[in-house]
Amino acid sequence: MPAFTVNPHRKDPYKGFKFRVTWDGRVVPAVSWVSALVRDTVVTDVRDGSERSLVRRTPGLTSYEPVTLRRGITFDHSFEDWAEQVWSSDAAVGSEVALRDFRKDVTIELLDEAGQLVKRYLVHRAWPSTYEALPVLDASESSIALETLVLQHEGWERDKTVAEPAEH
Numbered sequence: 001m002p003a004f005t006v007n008p009h010r011k012d013p014y015k016g017f018k019f020r021v022t023w024d025g026r027v028v029p030a031v032s033w034v035s036a037l038v039r040d041t042v043v044t045d046v047r048d049g050s051e052r053s054l055v056r057r058t059p060g061l062t063s064y065e066p067v068t069l070r071r072g073i074t075f076d077h078s079f080e081d082w083a084e085q086v087w088s089s090d091a092a093v094g095s096e097v098a099l100r101d102f103r104k105d106v107t108i109e110l111l112d113e114a115g116q117l118v119k120r121y122l123v124h125r126a127w128p129s130t131y132e133a134l135p136v137l138d139a140s141e142s143s144i145a146l147e148t149l150v151l152q153h154e155g156w157e158r159d160k161t162v163a164e165p166a167e168h
Contacts, residue, residue, distance in 0.1 A: 006164040014118055018111040021069060023104045023126075028078050032146075033070040034108055037121055037156050040065070067106070067123055067151045072144045073134070079149045083131035103127045106151065112165065120159035126151040 002008040021031045042060035071079070085102040106123040130150035137145070 004164060007167045010167065014110060014112055016110070018113065018115065020109050020111070022107045022109070023078075023082075028069075028071075029076045030071040030074050031069055032072060033068075035066075035068040037067065037108070037123075038065040039063075039155070062155075064153060064155050066129065067108075067126065067153065067156075069149045069151065070146050073147050079128075079131060079147050080133065083128045083149065086128055106153070112167070114167070116165040116167075117162060118165065120162045121156050122159055123151070123156045124154045126153040128152075 003013070004010040019031075019034065021028045021034065039062060041062040044058050044060035046056045046058050047054070048056075069079070082102075082104070103125045104127070106126045108121045108123065109117055110119040112118050128149050129152045130148070132146075132148035135146050135148075
């Protein structure tokens with residue numbers, strides 16, 4: 001079976017430099033880095049006392065690593081606004097957390113070189129556990145100032161309705 005069914009002439013896998021992140025129904029501007037989507041299932045050893053000395057392995061609990069987003073600092077405040085829903089220093093005592101809507105579903109889309117959607121992943125019930133508003137500032141460097149948002153979540157899944165696009 002070819003690696004690409006619609007485009008059997010294609011031999012190269014998709015590149016990782018064209019993507020977009022969305023939440024609340026809009027693309028989050030300037031995201032330049034997304035960590036890997038990682039799922040890990042614990043291996044549980046099981047042994048029946050009446051059998052010979054044999055350990056069987058079975059899947060245990062599954063967990064998902066946090067998703068980290070980075071972007072150059074702009075005037076879009078969506079990272080900060082979401083982080084402040086989880087905890088805000090300006091809020092009155094007892095209302096530091098916006099419990100009703102601090103969790104969001106996040107979509108991460110991989111695009112091909114022509115900008116066509118090739119994969120979509122849905123990250124469920126995410127919330128920011130870490131917000132880095134400013135990186136280390138160093139006058140001897142010429143790097144971009146990045147802000148970082150670390151998202152805890154309750155799992156992700158690939159959107160199986162996304163089909164391989166025909167290449168022109």
